[in-house]
Amino acid sequence: MDVTPILESLNDAQRQAVTASAEPTLVIAGAGSGKTRVLVHRAAWLIDVEGVSPQGLLAVTFTNKAAAEMRGRIEALLGMPVNHLWIGTFHGLAHRLLRRHWREAGLPQSFQIIDSDDQLRLIKRLLKNLEIDDSRWVPREIQYFINAQKDEGLRPAHLVDEGDPNRRQMIALYGAYEEVCDRGGLVDFAELLLRAHELWRDNDELLAHYQRRFSHLLVDEFQDTNAIQYAWLRLLAGKEGVPFVVGDDDQSIYRWRGARVEHIHQFQKDFPGTAVVKLEQNYRSTGTILKAANAVIANNNSRLGKNLWTDGAEGEAIKVYAAYNERDEADFVIGRLRDWIDQGNLRADAAILYRSNAQSRVLEEGLINARIPYRVYGGLRFFERAEIKDALAYLRLIANRDDDTSFERIVNRPTRGIGARTVELMRSYARANSCTLWRAAGAIASDELNARAANAVLAFLNLVERLAREVANLDLPEQIDHVIHGSGLVDFFKKDKGEKGETRVENLLELVSAGRSFEPDPAAEMLPLDEFLAHAALEAGEGQADAWEDCVQLMTMHSAKGLEFPLVFMSGMEDGLFPHQRSIADPNGLEEERRLCYVGITRAKQTLYVTYAEQRRLHGMDNFSQPSRFISEIPQDFVEEVRPRVKVSRPLHAPRHSMASSAGDELGIRLGQRVRHGKFGDGVILNCEGQGAHARVEVNFETAGTKWLVLSYANLDLM
DNA sequence: TACTATTTAATTTTT
DNA sequence: TTAAATAGTA
Numbered sequence: 093m094d095v096t097p098i099l100e101s102l103n104d105a106q107r108q109a110v111t112a113s114a115e116p117t118l119v120i121a122g123a124g125s126g127k128t129r130v131l132v133h134r135a136a137w138l139i140d141v142e143g144v145s146p147q148g149l150l151a152v153t154f155t156n157k158a159a160a161e162m163r164g165r166i167e168a169l170l171g172m173p174v175n176h177l178w179i180g181t182f183h184g185l186a187h188r189l190l191r192r193h194w195r196e197a198g199l200p201q202s203f204q205i206i207d208s209d210d211q212l213r214l215i216k217r218l219l220k221n222l223e224i225d226d227s228r229w230v231p232r233e234i235q236y237f238i239n240a241q242k243d244e245g246l247r248p249a250h251l252v253d254e255g256d257p258n259r260r261q262m263i264a265l266y267g268a269y270e271e272v273c274d275r276g277g278l279v280d281f282a283e284l285l286l287r288a289h290e291l292w293r294d295n296d297e298l299l300a301h302y303q304r305r306f307s308h309l310l311v312d313e314f315q316d317t318n319a320i321q322y323a324w325l326r327l328l329a330g331k332e333g334v335p336f337v338v339g340d341d342d343q344s345i346y347r348w349r350g351a352r353v354e355h356i357h358q359f360q361k362d363f364p365g366t367a368v369v370k371l372e373q374n375y376r377s378t379g380t381i382l383k384a385a386n387a388v389i390a391n392n393n394s395r396l397g398k399n400l401w402t403d404g405a406e407g408e409a410i411k412v413y414a415a416y417n418e419r420d421e422a423d424f425v426i427g428r429l430r431d432w433i434d435q436g437n438l439r440a441d442a443a444i445l446y447r448s449n450a451q452s453r454v455l456e457e458g459l460i461n462a463r464i465p466y467r468v469y470g471g472l473r474f475f476e477r478a479e480i481k482d483a484l485a486y487l488r489l490i491a492n493r494d495d496d497t498s499f500e501r502i503v504n505r506p507t508r509g510i511g512a513r514t515v516e517l518m519r520s521y522a523r524a525n526s527c528t529l530w531r532a533a534g535a536i537a538s539d540e541l542n543a544r545a546a547n548a549v550l551a552f553l554n555l556v557e558r559l560a561r562e563v564a565n566l567d568l569p570e571q572i573d574h575v576i577h578g579s580g581l582v583d584f585f586k587k588d589k590g591e592k593g594e595t596r597v598e599n600l601l602e603l604v605s606a607g608r609s610f611e612p613d614p615a616a617e618m619l620p621l622d623e624f625l626a627h628a629a630l631e632a633g634e635g636q637a638d639a640w641e642d643c644v645q646l647m648t649m650h651s652a653k654g655l656e657f658p659l660v661f662m663s664g665m666e667d668g669l670f671p672h673q674r675s676i677a678d679p680n681g682l683e684e685e686r687r688l689c690y691v692g693i694t695r696a697k698q699t700l701y702v703t704y705a706e707q708r709r710l711h712g713m714d715n716f717s718q719p720s721r722f723i724s725e726i727p728q729d730f731v732e733e734v735r736p737r738v739k740v741s742r743p744l745h746a747p748r749h750s751m752a753s754s755a756g757d758e759l760g761i762r763l764g765q766r767v768r769h770g771k772f773g774d775g776v777i778l779n780c781e782g783q784g785a786h787a788r789v790e791v792n793f794e795t796a797g798t799k800w801l802v803l804s805y806a807n808l809d810l811m
Numbered sequence: 812t813a814c815t816a817t818t819t820a821a822t823t824t825t826t
Numbered sequence: 827t828t829a830a831a832t833a834g835t836a
Contacts, residue, residue, distance in 0.1 A: 712827040
């Protein structure tokens with residue numbers, strides 16, 4: 093066997109990982125160290141050299157994109173298709189299992205997947221049903237609570253209220269939510285994982301079967317696994333399975349979503365004798381960028397410890413620009429982009445990163461003015477658009493009449509005279525008889541409703557039944573086509589004036605083409621329609637539409653993870669924005685922000701700009717801000733200040749305290765500080781500006797409202 | 812039922 | 827500021 097093609101392009105550490113013997117292996121892979129490459133080559137090694145059957149391999153990723161990429165690269169390396177190799181996201185694989193073993197999992201065969209938007213609607217409806225005040229019990233928080241419990245593998249029965257009435261209510265709502273889901277055959281994302289875990293946990297034979305089948309497990313982005321995903325992996329690995337996991341503790345940025353870096357430590361305990369391989373050689377960035385990144389992340393405690401290095405060039409210094417305000421910041425970025433483009437570089441090789449989405453606005457305005465094409469990552473995906481979800485709801489109702497979420501979404505869309513009152517009656521009937529809305533609608537129409545409402549309801553029920561019948565023997569794209577027209581959705585959106593309506597209709601038609609290009613898996617043993625609906629929920633569809641154009645990339649630091657660009661701007665680098673205000677007080681939160689910063693820095697291959705604004709308009713208010721503490725964590729030797737201000741009253745690298753806003757901090761005045769004024773009474777400092785005798789503060793007084801006061805005259809007492 | 816005024820709150824996001 | 831949700835009005 094000639095192993096050259098699999099090994100020749102690897103460095104020592106990578107080779108060590110790829111050729112590791114059949115024992116648990118933990119690969120700590122720094123940014124840009126060839127993580128995916130190691131996974132791909134490992135798979136090829138196992139199949140080609142160790143003689144493991146592709147069926148004996150399970151590869152897990154977090155995104156569909158990563159899964160697709162991995163399959164593509166493995167096939168390219170092996171020079172053959174590997175159809176029987178299971179590669180997918182945790183959710184995708186769990187879904188696959190549940191479809192195969194729906195009976196054992198206690199699900200109806202036609203169970204539907206709901207996305208987080210559906211989930212939120214369902215919770216809101218639930219609150220209405222139970223007549224619970226949704227300002228006291230915020231739907232979003234309930235959703236968060238439920239998902240967090242599921243992520244930890246906890247059912248309502250496992251939870252105790254600890255005498256906390258708040259918690260008791262949350263648990264009760266979780267229980268009620270579960271009932272609704274069970275009744276409607278609905279499965280949310282977290283439920284996919286939890287069910288799949290329980291399926292194995294409670295079915296020894298089934299588990300044994302899969303344990304026998306999958307001798308080798310490959311896991312990508314291991315630092316992002318949550319409790320239930322990890323438990324699922326451990327079950328599958330059992331005593332014999334060989335897990336090979338790859339991750340980077342320094343790039344764990346999803347703790348708030350349930351991800352637990354601790355699994356990296358836990359792994360070594362749970363699998364004694366784990367071989368640990370560190371990949372520290374970086375093939376992406378210049379020496380300067382790497383040293384800066386290392387220096388920043390070194391401020392975190394509880395790291396496994398890792399230092400990126402390169403045998404490439406030192407490269408240019410990191411440029412820091414102190415903008416006057418956010419407009420100036422955008423102008424600066426755009427000026428540098430202009431230069432970049434004028435030098436003949438690709439626009440697509442430049443990225444502007446920011447902490448939160450709202451920051452893109454100013455940048456976008458600037459780019460539009462400068463006529464530089466750009467693309468904003470994130471945002472609404474194809475299958476999340478309202479009109480698409482409407483169409484999908486019809487399809488889902490056709491597939492499963494008990495799907496209340498879909499029922500409620502389209503019962504009066506297009507409008508057909510079924511108003512809030514009628515729906516309310518259906519709800520209460522459904523509640524009283526614990527049945528689904530579909531059944532309730534039928535029952536109510538025949539007695540409780542007046543003639544007009546009853547007719548409207550019957551018309552709707554008949555419409556869905558008729559569509560179901562007409563569509564039964566059609567192919568998927570024809571089914572979709574028939575439903576979007578037959579339901580009246582197309583005509584409904586056509587009436588919408590202006591471009592909005594047009595694009596909606598276009599999107600609906602695009603859904604038909606999506607159905608046409610969808611390739612059902614013959615092994616899935618599902619109706620193509622069911623499979624398509626699952627696909628729509630699990631793979632929301634990247635920003636489709638616009639064909640590829642060479643344009644500047646705008647995205648949050650989070651969505652930049654895994655990407656790389658020759659030219660990177662990290663914008664809005666101010667304390668309060670990044671690190672974000674809501675994370676600043678909590679040491680764990682701050683460390684996660686710092687990891688995010690590390691991710692941002694390591695996206696840059698050649699050139700990195702770091703920019704901040706001294707003054708920024710946020711929520712319609714001008715605020716003064718200090719440069720992000722992360723900037724001062726970059727050693728000065730690697731930094732070059734761009735166009736330093738004439739009056740350097742605040743040297744960039746001075747200790748933090750002296751950078752505090754200029755207005756009278758010798759008096760100990762800080763934003764948020766409570767003060768008392770002789771005439772206006774008590775208040776809170778919102779803002780400050782100016783220096784010395786001119787220093788002014790903005791104070792929000794409890795009784796007198798918001799005022800600007802000159803410090804030297806105001807005689808404020810600190811409280 | 813649809814449109815308009817008012818209120819409220821404001822990270823990060825994949826599945 | 828602004829987007830979304832709610833309340834009020836035609």
